[in-house]
Amino acid sequence: MNQSYPAFVSFHSLSNCFGYAKLLTAINATNALSSVNEQFNGPLLGSFRMRSCDNPNIYCDLQLFGQLPFTNVFINSVFAEVSGFQERQEVILEKMNCKTYCSYIEVAPRTDNDYSVIAQSQASIENEFLNQIRLVSQNMIIPHFLSPGVYVQFRILNIVPATGSSVVLNNNTELHVQTVVEGSKSDEKANMAHKVSSIVQDLSTKGFLSNYVVKLEKSPIIGRVLPKKIVMSWVNEGLEQLDKNTIYIAGRDNSPYPEHGIVEVRTRTKGEREEHIQFYYLHRTTTTSITKKTDKLNNSLSHMFDSLKLENRQHCVDGSGSLEPYVNIKMYSVPESRICTLKFCDVMIDKETLTWAQEFDMTKLLVKSIQNQLQGNPFILSVRGKELDVPLIDKAIRVKLYPSIKGLVKRWTEDTCFLLEQTTQLVFRKAAEPKLQVAEPEVPTRRRKRKDHSDYLEHSKPETSNNNHTENFGLLQTEEFVQIGSHSKFLSELDKICREGKQHVMLLGGNGYGKTTFVKKLAHRLAYNSSATFCKVIPCSLLKGRSADVIEKLLTESFSELELKKPSCLFLDDIDVILPQIDQEQRHLAMEKVVSVFSRKLRATGVTVVLVAQRLSTVNEGFVEQVMRTRPIVSKKIELGPLTKYC
Incomplete structure (x- = not known):
């Protein structure tokens, strides 16, 4: 044990x-x-x-x-x-349980300065080595103290017998300090010192990079990005501690400590076929009690992830806020062979700002400001670079960081993850100016411009966040609504139906019966339930008079977005305005097309749709026949009575 x-x-x-x-x-x-x-x-x-x-x-x-x-x-x-x-x-x-004794150990200095000290103190090092350490392992870094204030650093290069575990040193262990042959010329000595330092530096880098490799139990791990409002409702303290380069997810079962490493994240947003590839740090929270009680951020995140669970997926928190909320992302582990530490990095700035910085000697302040942001983890760069706002005195300067292949020893590819750390040298360059496009003169036309679908979206698009992401309709609502009386008994039932996403619902109620208030209450409850359901509303009254093609395009885009963000729910408010009851003795081809569009889309989607109308008799008879009688896809009908009767 x-x-x-x-x-x-x-x-x-x-x-x-x-x-x-x-x-x-x-x-x-x-x-x-x-x-x-x-x-x-x-x-x-x-x-x-x-x-x-x-x-x-x-x-x-x-x-x-x-x-x-x-x-x-x-x-x-x-x-x-x-x-x-x-x-x-x-x-x-x-x-x-270390029972292997080492018969031979070879060590080398880490830097040129360590080498120069070792060359003069090799005898004392060999005499005092065993008095300072007795347990070593391959590639381990250790200090050796020549006096209370003077020390050198070694890297363990070779151990006999060769083993992947730790070994014990004893009085019979032979110590070899890698150094130059006595009597060699000074230039040969310097060359040898440089070679030894390079070898040790490569080993140090290899050991350093291994700290950023995280092993995932399955590949890929699929995470659903939680919006900031949901995270804020769970994490009361420590939210400012979220790292801007990190994605947070729940840890493995019974994990005694957090896991941290670099992952490749692939995302696909609405209307895109190809996946975007980015690199992030992944932080997996602890799932046991062996952690600091004062670590409020970890405790809050663990509690949130434990409460908001999904089947075959996990909820995650994006510290950068750049990923679109509710979308699913795929996370893959990045092996050490694909991680490379940069020796040089190109900092691209527009021509005017670069001229100003060089003229007033502000480049040193820019370097210092960038390095101040590297106090935690190194920056992660892909071959496509990374934009960064650099604070400088009373303003912020937008720069773009690109990895430079100068000085790289490791072979790199399009999938390489580059680390920009404190020792990386920053090289300022002028950003390439965008090519000017000559606009063709507009040709006047006498054709009367007809309002199309884009005009409708311009006037009726919902509120969006700072990143132009569609806001959850349920998060826009507050709890300070008018009381809905006994209508509240339907909330739990509809909450379960909407989360499962396998049924459609018809919600009926006359004018003043509280349909709008009920829909807002339901959307608010869905947004904050254990599945963090994404809700969207389409006011059908704004679609009145639109062609079937325009309506079909809007529904296609909406269902495409809702499928990406499942579990999700769509509210079609005032469906009887766009699909009214008409005289059955006369054919209305335009109305038949609209009915066909709605019935086809409802039958094809896996997203729950709540259709809101005054009465069933006010909804188009052909639509009711298709979705509720012949081949029913609306499996639940709820009729709300007047509020005055129930309150």
Whole structure:
């Protein structure tokens, strides 16, 4: 049985890479953490892998001394930094059964500066190495302290016997520090140092990139993007902590810590055939209680994802706000071979702004402003680049970042994910000016212009968000409505029908009976139910007099959007205005076409449609015959009585 212990990281000032376990209570925690003369002792508890709760891909192996139980693990601050840990960070310590002893180990310096120090202190390093560390693994980064204030960093290059797990060093282990041959010329020494540094840098990059690989239990994971209003109704605090480059979804079952990595996201919006491909960070929340109680954002997201569940899909939160709400996105894991760290990045700015920045020496401020936004995760770029608003003094400058192939060692393709980090050198360039298109002169015509479908959309399109996405009709409503009395007994029944999306409903009620209020109440309830149903309304009175072709085009576009955003519901208000009862003795070809369009669309769609009319007798007889009698597709009829009778 695996033994795991939650703890918090604390720092000690000892010059070694061992860990010390201590139990700190609420009374002595402050004094113990601030004491620089703290004595660490106790028996060896064993070999442990210390793993970050925030990102399980960040871990280090160490030997732990002390006693059980414990709340804090004290490690050297330099060792913590090179391993990716911070003070007071929550970690999980997983006990390992390490019985393999190392007979030979080869280490190399990480940088040229480390190399120059090692060349002068190799003998002392070999004598003191085992006093500072006893547990190592392949590609591990470790500091070695020459004195309390001086240290160098090593990368473990080779271990004998070769193994993928950690090994224990003992007095019989042979240590080899990779260095140049004594007596070589200074230029040869410099070349060798550069080669060694390059090798280690490549290994460091490889280890760094592995932190951004997340393994998905199935490929792809399909997520439905939740709108901001829904997220705000669940996440009361911590909403500002959402990262603009991250998508948040529920974690695996019984996951003790969040998962974090890069995913490829494919989306398709209304009217598009090809999928858009973008890269995002994926954050999967914890699903167990082993997490910080103060992590209100994670707790709120976990509760929301647990409450808003879908079949064969998951709800997700887009931190950037660039993805269209309610659409389904496909998320694929990105292997390490497709992730590449940039050494150079082109920053494209329009000619006028670039001239101004260079003239007044503002490029340094631009670089600093961009780097300030890299304090968290690196920027993720595709070959198509990324637009970014860079704050500068009293304004923001829009730039576009493009990956540069200069200095890249790894082979890249159209599907490569590029990382722009703090060490990436930014190169400012003038953005290409768009080609001017010469407009052809308009030829006057005597043909009378007839209002078409686009004119109708211009005057009757619903409210949209800042990103020009269609707003959910249910989210536009508030709860401060006139009371609907006993009409409310139908809400639960219709809520279930609309979520299943397999039936159509006819809602009847005379003037003043509260049909409009009831529809708003129902849409509001659907928008905030466990399926976060997307609702859309079409006021049919605005379609009166339109041709069958215009109506068919509108219905086709509406059903196409609703299919992409399922579960969804369409309200056809005042259906009896556009499909009125007419004299059966006379044929109305135009009306027959409209009836045919509505019946065909209702029969073909998998979206629930609520048809609102005054009375069944006011609706076109041919339409009623087709959808409710001959081959019924409207399976539910609800008649609302007057409000005064029920209130």
